Amino acid sequence: MDVIVCVKHVPDAETRLRAASSGKWIDPDGVKFTVNNTYDEAAAEEALRLKEKCGAKSVRVITVGPARAEEALRYVLSMGADEATHIETPPDAQLDPLTISRLLAGVIKTLPHDIVMVGKQAADDEAGVVGSALGALLGLPSYAFVTELNPDATTKTLKMRRYVEGGEEHFNGPFPAVVSLLKGAADPRTPTLPNILKARKKPLTKVPLADAQAKAQALPGAPVAGTVRSFVLPPPKTGAKMVEFQTPEEAAEKLVKLLREEAKVL
Amino acid sequence: MVGLLGSGLSAAAEAVRAYGPDRVLVADDPRLKAFSAQGYSAVAAKMLSSLPEPRAVLAPATAMGRELLPRLAIEVGGTVAPDATDVVPREGGGLVVTRPVFGGRATLVVELPTIPCVSLRPNAFAAEKSPGASTKTEPFPVGDLPATATSVVVEKTVVTRGDTPELTEAPIIVSGGRGMKGPENFALVEKLARVLGAGVGASRAVVDAGWRPASEQVGQTGKTVSPNLYVACGISGAIQHLVGMSSSRCIVAINKDPAAPIFKVANYGVVGDALTILPALTATIARSKGLPNP
Ligand SMILES: Cc1cc2nc3c(=O)[nH]c(=O)nc-3n(C[C@H](O)[C@H](O)[C@H](O)COP(=O)(O)OP(=O)(O)OC[C@H]3O[C@@H](n4cnc5c(N)ncnc54)[C@H](O)[C@@H]3O)c2cc1C
Numbered sequence: 001m002d003v004i005v006c007v008k009h010v011p012d013a014e015t016r017l018r019a020a021s022s023g024k025w026i027d028p029d030g031v032k033f034t035v036n037n038t039y040d041e042a043a044a045e046e047a048l049r050l051k052e053k054c055g056a057k058s059v060r061v062i063t064v065g066p067a068r069a070e071e072a073l074r075y076v077l078s079m080g081a082d083e084a085t086h087i088e089t090p091p092d093a094q095l096d097p098l099t100i101s102r103l104l105a106g107v108i109k110t111l112p113h114d115i116v117m118v119g120k121q122a123a124d125d126e127a128g129v130v131g132s133a134l135g136a137l138l139g140l141p142s143y144a145f146v147t148e149l150n151p152d153a154t155t156k157t158l159k160m161r162r163y164v165e166g167g168e169e170h171f172n173g174p175f176p177a178v179v180s181l182l183k184g185a186a187d188p189r190t191p192t193l194p195n196i197l198k199a200r201k202k203p204l205t206k207v208p209l210a211d212a213q214a215k216a217q218a219l220p221g222a223p224v225a226g227t228v229r230s231f232v233l234p235p236p237k238t239g240a241k242m243v244e245f246q247t248p249e250e251a252a253e254k255l256v257k258l259l260r261e262e263a264k265v266l
Numbered sequence: 267m268v269g270l271l272g273s274g275l276s277a278a279a280e281a282v283r284a285y286g287p288d289r290v291l292v293a294d295d296p297r298l299k300a301f302s303a304q305g306y307s308a309v310a311a312k313m314l315s316s317l318p319e320p321r322a323v324l325a326p327a328t329a330m331g332r333e334l335l336p337r338l339a340i341e342v343g344g345t346v347a348p349d350a351t352d353v354v355p356r357e358g359g360g361l362v363v364t365r366p367v368f369g370g371r372a373t374l375v376v377e378l379p380t381i382p383c384v385s386l387r388p389n390a391f392a393a394e395k396s397p398g399a400s401t402k403t404e405p406f407p408v409g410d411l412p413a414t415a416t417s418v419v420v421e422k423t424v425v426t427r428g429d430t431p432e433l434t435e436a437p438i439i440v441s442g443g444r445g446m447k448g449p450e451n452f453a454l455v456e457k458l459a460r461v462l463g464a465g466v467g468a469s470r471a472v473v474d475a476g477w478r479p480a481s482e483q484v485g486q487t488g489k490t491v492s493p494n495l496y497v498a499c500g501i502s503g504a505i506q507h508l509v510g511m512s513s514s515r516c517i518v519a520i521n522k523d524p525a526a527p528i529f530k531v532a533n534y535g536v537v538g539d540a541l542t543i544l545p546a547l548t549a550t551i552a553r554s555k556g557l558p559n560p
Binding site for chain 1: 348434529
């Protein structure tokens with residue numbers, strides 16, 4: 001069995017965001033980028049566990065991104081993945097999630113894949129599009145909001161759990177498939193020093209953007225995409241309006257009045 | 267046009283009729299009982315191709331809606347954006363969509379050419395009933411489904427929600443953190459939630475401590491919510507909590523510590539003991555709504 005996991009190199013959660021001069025995205029200058037994207041790390045962990053549980057042949061990690069995104073691939077290699085593929089984009093490319101999905105699908109199509117894992121959404125644009133888009137582009141079933149998965153290799157069935165509004169479903173579906181993970185069964189492992197050193201020597205294939213675009217041409221759907229008009233950071237909050245009071249009752253009265261008459265949310 | 271997909275839909279069809287759409291197409295089929303993106307997108311694409319000039323597809327930004335639309339967009343050669351808080355027509359066709367990114371710390375405005383497939387964030391749009399609506403529902407034949415759809419089988423559904431609304435859809439959320447001092451004091455959070463018709467949320471600290479179930483956790487490793495009103499009680503406001511709730515329309519913080527970071531994102535702050543403020547707040551709201559004080 002071959003497992004592929006897709007990850008994205010994103011700004012660290014605590015990074016201070018500044019808008020780029022184009023007004024269309026963040027200014028990447030001085031930003032710390034990481035793969036420490038809750039969902040993608042969980043997907044990588046689950047891909048590695050699939051390999052351990054059912055003796056998958058290989059786990060390959062793929063990303064679409066500028067040169068610096070190689071760090072994300074090395075990170076997942078140091079978690080234990082075997083090989084990596086980097087679809088390299090220009091540093092300032094701003095790609096629609098459907099465009100990213102087409103580039104990934106074009107390349108994945110040429111690689112062996114039984115299960116393609118993705119995180120629920122990237123921590124930056126939070127689109128959550130790639131999983132089910134890859135399913136459609138590769139002609140595979142896709143399952144999203146998955147919290148647990150166990151493959152049965154003889155029946156080619158995945159036994160899964162997924163989040164649904166108000167609860168959880170235990171369900172089965174066929175594979176090869178694309179699985180978008182909400183949360184893994186275990187915390188993502190931290191790479192050890194020997195594994196970090198080993199990861200430097202693992203095979204990493206670079207795919208030039210033009211090659212990936214050429215491979216994507218034969219895919220279903222139209223190569224149309226959204227374009228960003230603007231990226232807006234809210235003005236810094238000036239801080240809360242504080243309720244002054246002597247007794248809890250007075251605090252309650254004043255707060256309810258504000259919520260009702262000023263904020264109009266009650 | 268409203269398209270309904272699933273199995274056993276007569277009550278749902280009645281419910282949407284009340285909002286007065288021009289048409290309601292109902293794809294009611296036992297093979298659609300288990301949701302699958304591949305099955306539902308095949309049927310939705312068929313519905314779209316039965317229309318003379320489809321302009322846009324909208325769905326709720328629920329787990330199913332968000333999973334369905336990217337697949338549908340590819341099947342119909344369209345575009346996609348999730349979790350919109352605003353949509354307006356785009357010149358030349360399509361939509362201009364506003365949506366939160368970076369955990370609500372910023373917003374992105376995206377132009378989507380035809381056919382835009384957009385999921386809408388719960389609570390961001392008001393639904394108005396149209397009294398006296400006379401729309402008829404029309405059955406929509408499902409026809410063939412891909413084998414990868416019909417072989418998805420749901421073995422069981424575990425309901426984790428009690429009588430409180432689903433957190434991600436709740437218009438009001440009352441959330442408690444370690445400042446509530448112990449699991450027994452969450453009764454105060456629940457009582458305020460009851461008089462407000464609100465959902466109950468929690469910080470990771472109290473979920474990890476076993477005071478509250480994981481389904482209530484708000485934040486980076488929990489749920490992302492954007493209710494009209496979020497009341498944070500005894501929550502310090504760590505960044506991992508803020509990314510899950512900072513796009514709420516109005517935030518109230520009740521915290522003993524005037525320097526707590528939660529006050530930086532709150533609209534209204536009360537510096538005080540949540541254990542005494544909450545009962546007073548519950549009593550005031552119950553009185554103003556004519557409800558018994560729980
Ligand atoms: C990778 C990662 C992911 C994480 N994901 C999440 C997540 O999804 N969600 C999340 O919430 N956290 C998450 N965290 C944890 C987060 O960093 C904080 O530790 C957590 O949010 C703190 O919870 P708290 O505010 O309840 O507790 P504390 O930080 O202990 O704050 C308690 C607050 O209560 C106040 N207080 C005390 N007594 C009273 C009283 N009587 N009345 C009023 N106020 C009182 C205190 O002043 C204090 O501000 C994550 C952390 C990491 C590293």
